[in-house]
Amino acid sequence: MVAATLLRRTPGTLSSALRLHRATAAVATPFVRSLSTHVTNAACEDYEPGFLGSVETFFDRAARISGISENSLSAIKAVDSVLSVKFPVEIDPDNHVIIEGYRAQHSRHRLPCKGGIRFSDEVDLQEVEALASLMTYKCAVVDVPFGGAKGGVKLNPKKFTPAQLERITRRYTMELCQKNFIGPGIDVPAPDVGTGPREMSWIMDTYRQFNPQDVNAAGCVTGKPISQGGVRGRNEATGLGVYYGVREFLHFPEVQKMSGLTGGIAGKTVIVQGFGNVGYWAAKFFYNNGAKIIGVGEHDVSAYDPNGLDIEALFKHRSEKGSFKGFGNAEIIDEPIKILERECDILIPAALERQIGLKNAKHIKAKIIGEAANGPITPDAHDYLVSQGKVVIPDLLLNAGGVTVSYFEWLKNLSHVRFGRMSRKWEEAGKSKLLTLVEENAGRQLTPQERRAVIHGAEEHELIYSGLEDTMIGACEETRATAALKKTDFRTAALVNAIQKISTVTTQSGQMFL
Numbered sequence: 001m002v003a004a005t006l007l008r009r010t011p012g013t014l015s016s017a018l019r020l021h022r023a024t025a026a027v028a029t030p031f032v033r034s035l036s037t038h039v040t041n042a043a044c045e046d047y048e049p050g051f052l053g054s055v056e057t058f059f060d061r062a063a064r065i066s067g068i069s070e071n072s073l074s075a076i077k078a079v080d081s082v083l084s085v086k087f088p089v090e091i092d093p094d095n096h097v098i099i100e101g102y103r104a105q106h107s108r109h110r111l112p113c114k115g116g117i118r119f120s121d122e123v124d125l126q127e128v129e130a131l132a133s134l135m136t137y138k139c140a141v142v143d144v145p146f147g148g149a150k151g152g153v154k155l156n157p158k159k160f161t162p163a164q165l166e167r168i169t170r171r172y173t174m175e176l177c178q179k180n181f182i183g184p185g186i187d188v189p190a191p192d193v194g195t196g197p198r199e200m201s202w203i204m205d206t207y208r209q210f211n212p213q214d215v216n217a218a219g220c221v222t223g224k225p226i227s228q229g230g231v232r233g234r235n236e237a238t239g240l241g242v243y244y245g246v247r248e249f250l251h252f253p254e255v256q257k258m259s260g261l262t263g264g265i266a267g268k269t270v271i272v273q274g275f276g277n278v279g280y281w282a283a284k285f286f287y288n289n290g291a292k293i294i295g296v297g298e299h300d301v302s303a304y305d306p307n308g309l310d311i312e313a314l315f316k317h318r319s320e321k322g323s324f325k326g327f328g329n330a331e332i333i334d335e336p337i338k339i340l341e342r343e344c345d346i347l348i349p350a351a352l353e354r355q356i357g358l359k360n361a362k363h364i365k366a367k368i369i370g371e372a373a374n375g376p377i378t379p380d381a382h383d384y385l386v387s388q389g390k391v392v393i394p395d396l397l398l399n400a401g402g403v404t405v406s407y408f409e410w411l412k413n414l415s416h417v418r419f420g421r422m423s424r425k426w427e428e429a430g431k432s433k434l435l436t437l438v439e440e441n442a443g444r445q446l447t448p449q450e451r452r453a454v455i456h457g458a459e460e461h462e463l464i465y466s467g468l469e470d471t472m473i474g475a476c477e478e479t480r481a482t483a484a485l486k487k488t489d490f491r492t493a494a495l496v497n498a499i500q501k502i503s504t505v506t507t508q509s510g511q512m513f514l
Contacts, residue, residue, distance in 0.1 A: 042337055044357030048378045051353045052130040057379040059133070062495030065486055068503045076502050079129045081105045085175045089168050091160075101172045103151040103181045106132035109506045112185050113149035114139060114403055116192030116223075117172075117199070119165075123152035127353075134374055134396055135403065140498035142400040142475045144407045149187050151176075157194045169199050173206040182207055184219035184414065190406050191223040193276070193352075197235075200224045219413035222406035231409035231419070233464035234402075239281025239350075240465070241401015242372045243289070244472040246346060249368070249393055252480055259367040259391050261345055266290030271304075271344040271366070273297035273337075274351030278372050278399065280315060282348055287311045295339045296324070297351065302339035303330040340364060349376035356381045364390070371395035386489050394491035396498065397479055404471050408464055419464070424457035431455040 049057055056077065063073045083103040088096045102125055105113045115135040128150050136148025153172055157165060176182040182189065182203075191200055200223045207220040214220075218229035226232060233240075247265055249255045256262050270291045272283045275298050287293050292308040303309060303324040310328075317327045325332055333339055340347065340360060347366030349355050353375035356364060361381035369385065370393040371377065377385070377392065385392055412419060432455045439445055446454065458466070475494075483493035 041354065043340075043360045043381075044354050044378055045359060045380075048354075048357050048380055050126055050130075051375050052126045052133075054354070054375055054378055055130045055133050058382075058491060058495060059137075059499075062492045062499055065488065065492070066496050066499045066503075068499055072503050072507065073499070075506070076107070076109075076499060077133075079104055079106050079132060080108055082125065082129065083176070083179050083181050084125065085172070085179075087171050087175065089164070089171060091164060099168055099172070100154040101152065101175065102128040103176060103187070104128045104132040104149060105181070105187060106148040106150075107136040107502065108147045109136075109502055109509075110139075110145045110147050112146060112183065113187040114144070114146035114190070114406065115149035115151065116190045116402075117151035117153070117195055117203075118192035119153050119155055119157045119194030119199075121154060121156040122352075123154040128152045130353075131374055136502065137495060137498035138396040138400045139403055140501040141397050141479070141494050142404050142471050143501075144400075144403055146188075146403070146407065149189075150192075151189055152192075162198075165199070166202055169202045170206045173203045174210070177207060177210040182220055183211070184214070184216045184410070188219065188406070188410060189221050190402065191277075196277070197223060197225045197228075197230065200230075201228045204228060216414055219410050222409040222413075224409070229409075229413050231405065231412050231464060232459075232461035233468070234405050234409055235277065236281040236285075237405035237464075237468060238278045238372070238399050238402035239283075240285055241404065241468060241472055242278070242282040242348065242350070242370060242398055243285035244401070244469050245393055245398040245476055246286075246348075246368065246370045247289075248473055248476040249370075249391065249480075254480075254484075255368070255391050258389050259345075261367055264289075268292070268345040269294050269343075270346045270348065271295035271297075271339060271342055272348045272350055272372075273302075273340055273355060273376075274349070274373060275315070275318065276350070278402075279348070279350035280311075282350055282372055283311050286346075286348075291346070294344060295342050297333075297336045297339035298324060299351075300336060301325060302333040302336040303327055304333060304339060304342060305330045346370060348372050351376070354378055356385075358384070361385055367391065368393065370398050372399050374399065382489075382491065392489065392491060394494050397475055397490070397494045400475065401468055401472065404468050405464055408467055419460045420458055420462075424459070426457075428455045428457040431457075 059077055085101045086098055089099050090096050115132055131150035132148050135150055139146045181187050200221045203221045204224060208217040211217055223234055224230035250264060268291045270286050270293050272279045275296050283293050293311055294306050294308055295304040301324050314327055318324055341363040343365040345367050347369045350372035352373060355376040357378045358380050361384045368391045374395050382392060435454055478497055479490055479494045482497050483490050
């Protein structure tokens with residue numbers, strides 16, 4: 001295989017570039033990548049690898065003990081293809097800006113590819129490729145039959161109006177449509193940093209205009225509003241998956257021995273870095289299940305209270321004031337990354353990549369670190385934390401709740417029916433008949449409230465929660481078993497599982513021409 005760069009001029013646009021990148025270990029990548037921002041470098045030494053380098057380092061470690069051939073490993077590791085576009089957008093009649101966008105497809109061993117689209121002025125090619133790689137491994141870890149992909153548009157969404165963001169989103173989607181980088185059976189985006197249901201709705205509508213004959217058009221993107229074919233439970237899915245994963249690990253005897261923690265979530269002290277969609281929902285589920293949230297970090301400041309923070313009150317305060325400043329009796333930490341160094345039982349980095357590096361790893365006091373963000377710990381920092389007896393639950397396992405429920409939404413869109421619609425009343429009728437027999441034999445009638453609670457048929461969000469919980473329990477158990485078998489850490493174990501599953505698919509399907 002060769003690395004190729006193809007430039008195309010798209011009619012009616014000022015500038016449009018398509019770069020198709022075919023990579024193998026024998027061919028050096030022609031792209032210069034750098035991800036160098038204060039936010040992602042503050043905790044890291046200059047010689048620590050960037051985001052993509054970190055992902056590849058972790059992969060290489062797992063590959064060495066995976067039992068998979070070098071040729072297969074090289075093909076699995078390589079990013080399959082990358083779309084890079086630049087296009088003009090009219091801000092006002094006298095002002096146009098050039099927008100940069102990317103979409104990377106790391107692996108198409110299963111289709112469609114799957115991965116979010118983020119809007120951030122820190123987006124670059126390295127970040128997109130790294131996140132696409134993680135998506136491949138993440139899907140494999142939780143047995144979601146997708147390949148990995150990721151997209152990004154280089155902009156700060158706070159600097160644009162909703163109308164401007166709509167034009168940018170639709171134009172970016174048009175580029176994906178024209179280059180065959182989107183479709184229910186090709187590549188299915190989802191929300192990420194800086195995007196949400198609104199943007200996903202715009203993407204779906206744009207795709208539908210280009211593909212009016214596609215009856216499954218709603219499945220071209222997930223994370224949509226319910227009214228546009230979304231699924232109940234998708235908004236909180238990643239945060240809920242984080243909660244399920246940490247809960248399961250707390251039950252493992254080896255984790256209890258390493259951390260010194262016993263029992264479940266109740267009573268544990270938790271610090272969450274990041275209060276966006278993932279961080280907020282993770283904090284909410286921990287809080288609702290008896291944990292004490294003693295710290296929450298954001299991009300400007302962090303809030304800390306050893307007596308515990310009221311998550312809903314904190315969320316409301318930030319929504320109204322735009323900051324944690326002035327919230328109750330909380331200590332406000334002006335250097336927000338320092339919240340990671342406060343003592344707690346469980347630390348949840350749920351912000352950006354490279355938040356724990358060699359500069360601050362020695363100051364981490366948490367007993368369990370659950371990676372709700374993608375790539376928050378560098379390889380050297382990870383090694384140090386593990387050497388100190390810390391339990392690190394890896395991102396490719398712990399934050400897979402989002403893609404799991406995206407899979408459920410995709411299935412809903414392809415089946416064109418809401419989960420539970422065909423079976424709920426039948427289920428309730430069967431339970432009602434059985435309950436009547438029990439009442440007759442017991443000589444006692446249940447109250448109407450008791451009866452309703454017993455015969456209640458599962459609604460859509462309950463089925464989604466159930467499916468996600470079952471998925472996370474299974475993936476955690478698999479990771480635990482491989483860690484014990486290979487005598488390695490949980491991250492390496494999860495990657496070994498992913499590599500072996502991907503290799504099985506590719507070799508048995510004949511896609512590996514070795």
